[in-house]
Every structure is written in C-alpha cells, then in structure tokens.
Amino acid sequence: MSKWMKLSTVMLGISLIATACGGANNNNQPAATPGTGDNNVEKVELTAWAWNVNVGALNEAMTMYQKDHPNVSIKVEDIGRLDVYDKLSTGLAAGGSGLPDIVLVEDDRIQGYLEAFPKGFQNLSDKGFDAKADQFPAFKKELTSKDGKFYAFPFDAGPTGMFYRKDIFEKAGVDATKIETWDDFLAAGQTIKSKTGAYALPADKFKDDANFRMMMNELGVYYFDKDGNIDFNNPKVVQAMATLKKFGDADLVKDVNGWDGIVSATVDGSVATIPFGAWYYGTIIDQAKDTKGKWGVFLLPAFEKGGNRAANLGGSSWMLNADSERVDAAYGFMEYFSTTSAVQAVAMEKFGLFPSLQSTYSEPAFQADNEFFGGQKIWKLFGDEMANIPTPYYTKDYAMAMDEAVKAQAHVFMDKDPAKALKEAAERLADRTKRAVNNG
Template identity: 25%
Template sequence: MSRNRVFAAAMAGIMLTGALAACSSSGGDDGKDGPTTIKLLEFQKARADVVKDLLPEFEQAMAKQGREVKVELVADPLTDEQFKTKITQQLHSGTAPDVIDMGGTNVTGLAGAGYLLKLDDYLDKWDGWDQYYESAKDGARQPDGSFYSIPHEASVQSLFYRKDVLKRLGVDTSQPRTWDELIDRLKQVKDKTGEAPIVIPAGTAWGGGTWAEGFLPIMAGTGSTFYDAKSAKWKLESKGLSATFDLYGKLVKDGLLPVRDLQNPNPWEPTKYKKFPKGTLPVAAQGSWGWKYDWGPEGAAPIKDVRDKVGTWDYPALVPGTKPYSINAGGFGYSVNADSKSADAAVELAKWLSTGKALAEQLAAVGAVAPRKDLSGTGPYKDEPSLLEAERKLKTSILPLRGDGEDQVSQAVQGATAEVLSGKANGDQAAADFAKEAKELLGGNRVAE
C-alpha cells in the first residue's frame, strides 16, 4: 500500500491542528520590521510530529548567526488529492505558506505553473548539495533542467517476501533472476497452500498505486522507452509495455494474483494488511516505507520480528537482455513559494531540515531512505538496518522517467489492468486498450507516433 494511503488511514478522526494559511511572513529577510516569520506546511501527521520538535533548534541555529527567524508550523492533515487541490488554490490566490513539504510528483506541475521558487543559485552555493546521490538529484531535476525542491528523502521499491514462510514450504529464497523463475516458485507456493501467493497493485480500486507501485516499476526495467523527456511525449506501444501487460495476464491466468481482493475497495487491506502479515500471501510489491508504515512495530499491520521474517528481492528481469533491479521511487522534498517575502530564510529552513541530525530524525520517523551520502553514521537513522540496506540499493536503482500527462497514463493503466483482472482481456488486448485510452486522454500532441 502507498504511504499516502497509510497516512490517510492514520489521520482518520484526527482534528486538524492547523489549516493552510496565508504565507506572508511578518517582516522580510532584512528583518527591519522585526523577526522574520516563515510558515512551513506539513500535510501528513507523522511528518508534522517529528518536524515540530526540530523547529526550535533551527531558530536557535539562526540566532547564533545573528538572525531572528521564527517558524510557524502549519499542520493540515490531508489526503494526497485534497492537498493537491488545496495547495494549488492557495498558491494561485497568493496565500500559501513559505515552505511546502510534498512529493516530487506534485512539484512538476506547480513549478511549471510558476508557483515555486527556482533553487539553482541557492544549491550551487550550498556545500550540502555535493553530498546528494546523483540519482536523488536526477529525480528532483525538472523538465527545464532546474530544481524547485530540496529532496529530504528517497525510497526504493522492490519485492518483499516472507523468508520464514517460503523456507517452511521448501521454496527457494535466493534472488530470482527472471520472472519465469519467480513464477515457478509462486506456483510451488500455490500448490502447497491453495492461495494466490503474490500481490502487485492492479485495477481501479488501488487508484494511483496501480501505476506507481504496480505497473511502472515492472515496465521501467524492460529497457523500453515509455516517456521521452526531450520530446515530452509518451510512447504507448513497445516490447516492454506488451511484456508488462502479458505478465499481468499470466499471473491472473495461473491464479497467482488475488483477483477478488484487488477488485474490492481498499485492496491493500486484505492483501498487505492481513494476508502478508499472516503469511498466507508471502510476496508483495512494496516500497522501503513498508518497513515502518506497513509492517513495523507502529505500522498499520505489525509483523513481530519483521526483519527476521521479511526479506527483499530486486525485480526479476522480464525481457531478454535485462537483469534484476530495484526502483528509485523518489520521496518528499521542501519547496519554496515563489511569492514568499522571506525566500532566503525559507531556503535556509529547507536546507537545515535536509541536513545532519535533523534529517536523520525525520528519516527514522517516517521510514525513508537518505538521499545523501553522509547520513549512515548519524543517529537515529544509523540504527535502521533495513533503511541502510535500501540506501545501498539506491545507488544502482532505476529512476523511471515520468512527465506531463502521467495522471492520464495512470488512469489508462488502471483501466487496462482492471480488464485483465476481470478476465475481459488478455495481455495483448489490455496493451491495445491501454494505448487507445491513453492516447484519447493525453491528446495526440503528447503521444509519440
């Protein structure tokens, strides 16, 4: 299940501690009108909780530099869609906070609309920028080549599996080199348990997770071009796309996907929150956040001794000439309102929160991977072995190309995989239906011929 859905579930019933409020800082960067006050928006409770305790330390750090800066935390728990709608309205009306913490998929559209401050000059002068992994920088770089956010986390997507269950069943737990090899193992599990053994997000009920956590990670490793950044166009027919839809078709035909669960509302609940923790569904496509938010001690469905019972595989190769890989799934970053009256102070806050102990505490709290090289020895992040292992994979993981029209492509993927789940289409038919719907949704000017 995606972190966004976890946060949404965790926030159910929580009273809003704040609301998106006007950004205008009292006093500018020159401080002539008194202390500089900047506002920081956190729309997910877990992030707001950890950042709240860090802000006084930032204010003290600024005081030591002779700058009187006050930070007001705007904690406004929202789902992803609610946040996207609300922050767009606030930025358009000139009433958004100075600093906004959000996922990279939101940055592209807001930066393109001129709502976010270009950070290139700030980053060029910041020695901390040299510590970032190139993959993290590449993920934050926007289509115009510039940066409009400072990434303060990363994540790695792979296949999580129950080591204890597979060993008990006598099934090989070594890294599968190909999907055919993995499917053979999955059939062994099904023969012994009678249950569908793997969950990969698919269909319409999982929403955007079908695209970002299910389809895209598989497609990205096929070597086929899906989105061309230079032309800003999508290629809707390729060997990789056909192979990916064929894989879904094969998994459904062989009874390896939990079709009924995937068709029901909130499909992550019976799969990732019940069957995977019970061990009756031992393989799940998942991101590194799962160590905390899904199966950690305080997660949605805790697994006792999770590090002993759960392991990860890279995605196996799907087409000839490729090899196993993990996916760099990006993460949240701090962006600055282009209309902030205290842009310099806002950038200082974003940099400070993305450095040292302040960053280590956030990463450990939300179960994220460090996007920079110098955190592995800093507590409490250094005490998270599963996150450190994911960080090592980050260095060689694949960064999928994503661009304008992604929401429309996601919708077409959801519809096509839903047809596979229902038995209305095999892999070839789903690929054709996907290409047709995606072209209609995108418009011809965003589709490569």
C-alpha cells in the first residue's frame, strides 16, 4: 500500500456490509485445506504482519472465513510499514527465523524481495493459484509473479484520477469533461489560475515525484524496462518529465511540503486538482468535510488525443513465509481472502482499500452514486480503468532509482533540460547500482 494511505479512512455512504458479511455471491471459496475446514481437525492460529487499515481488513476477512472454517484463527501484528520491512529483511537473512505465516508487502518491493531472497516466499503456483490468476488485471499479475510463478496474492491497488474541485472549475468557466490531453489541462490550468488564483496541481518538487511516476506509467514506461535495465533515457520518460516542466514553467504547480502539504492544499482550495490514486478519496472525505458535493474525478489526461489515460499509484499484496509450518492453512485463508468478491468489497467499504479482484467491480458498491462527489459513480470509473493500466517495472534498486528521479525532477523545476537531467540521473543510478553489487 502506498505511503499515502496513512491517513485514508473509512469510506462512507455505501450500504454493502450486511450483504457481504452474509456470505452472498461467494462462488470463489476454495476447497477446505488440511487443518482448516473440519471441526475435528486441530485448531490453527495463523500469524501475520501488516499495518494501518490492512490489519482490520485481514481480521474482518477471518471473521467471515471462520463461518465455514471455525478451527482457523489469526493474530495480526500492526507493527508499522517500515518496521515490517526491517523485521522481514532481518528474518529472511536469518533463514526465516521469527517470521509470520503471512506478510503484507507493497508492490514496488515484491520483485526486490524475490530477487534477494528467492527461497524465502511460498511459490503460490505450486499450490494451484494459477487457476485464479485471471481474476486479476494484467499489471497486478506481473507485479506478483516471477519467471511465470506467483509469489503474492494480489490485494489493493491505486488506479489514478484527477480529483478536482467542481466549484473552482465552474468559477473559472472550465468544463472538466472537455479535458482529454495534458495540453488541454495546461490550458485549463492557466485559465483557472488567472480567474481564481488556484494552482493546477500540487507537488513536493524536491522530495517526491508522484506526478512523474503516474505520467510515466500512463505512457507504459518507468524507471526500469521489462528486463530491469535503467530506462531514464527512454524518449517517453523524457516526455513525461518535459510535460511536468511545462506546468512548472507556467507557475501552475504549487510546491508543497510532503503529505501534510498536499492535504492542506486539498482543504484550503489552493489547488484545483489533486492527481492521485483512488485511495485519496478517504483523505478528502475525512479532512475536507465542508466541501461535500464540490468534488469530481476525471481520468488522467492523455499525452495525445485518444491515448491511454490509465495509471496506478500504490498497491500491495500478501506473501507467505516459505518456511511456515502452517503454509497450507495460510494458503487456504489467503486464497479465500483474495478471490472472494464480497470480502474484497468489505475491505473497500470499511477500510478504503481498492480491490484488484475484478469480480468485485460488479458489486453494488461499484455501481452506486457517490454523494460526497455530487452523485458521480467514481468507483465505476476507477474499476473500469484497472484493465488498461500498464505494468510499472520495479527491481531491488527501485529506492535508488526513485531517489535519482526526484533529484532529476528538482533540477528540471530549476530549469534544467529534462533530457539532460535524466541522462545525468541514469549515470548516477548506474554507478550506484554497480557499487552496490561490488559491495555485496
């Protein structure tokens, strides 16, 4: 899950819990696994590591699972996102010592863990997960697999959109439905700024590159290509950075300080749009309660008319400890959790976790009008987007790549040529990755 999910809260206004908790439409429940379904079988307590709202989602799912598997329970430790990774890395380096049965891992870290600890996680394909894989969008399947084998149960995702203030657009006389490309949005942003004073969008110019990542993903490129090669010099990567520079040059980007700065700009109306993952909905309804009815969402603008407008920002999946003595029971529960639409609908409604399971998009919650967003069917918009999201390719060097991309972005906002800034970033990243290999 993205770090931005920290302040996301319970979604409001959709009445699905009663149906979901009643077990309706649960056609994907797996056959009982040894140690899970028979009242005469020994009781099994699974252990898991997660953080924030994911803890509640897992516990809620277990409550539903226990209706048919009363001998299974779970103990979920909420130990914080970064603490999970510290403890996970330490345990894997020690051969699996002290690890839980189940652990939540953000999608941008999965490939790095699989590369560094190839025997640390259960091969889910060996347990039969391949038969369930087509229930998820292509990009999520690629992020959770390696060499054709699945190692993680796809969970939440972050389909992107432009959360926008309808009242600000209306005051400026701008029709959001007419915005199809980034050039359209640039022109609209200039009109909005001149007539209302609001910036087009926020960015932490010198510490985070979320807008750049969304733009790259939309173009089907990222820090690395499919083979793991540094891709900063790709013309499409340069195009994304150059487009962001246009907004900076036009003084349409409000420089904010981290997450708190984005939230403040959301609340005070100093920005007309916030490009983010679907999960940002929770922050808006929690932090900007007085703006109910003043919001709308449209897809990211395309780079050319008729071009792709789908991208993803954030998301996480569940992995199993390969050395667990309860791996069969853990697999049975997690297969149920990840492939049961009613369970995933509850995770979205109660905890704001946008599901990757495609069958969930036919649940009533995804067809409902959203009152806070003026009756717009925002969840249908995000659900329809999922199938078109290109895969962002991560490696174990993702953190270093992001660091260098942020430096390049900072230089570009200070008027350096995008191609030159990215070329220099690629050279720095190549040097750092080489030194990392040499150092062991």
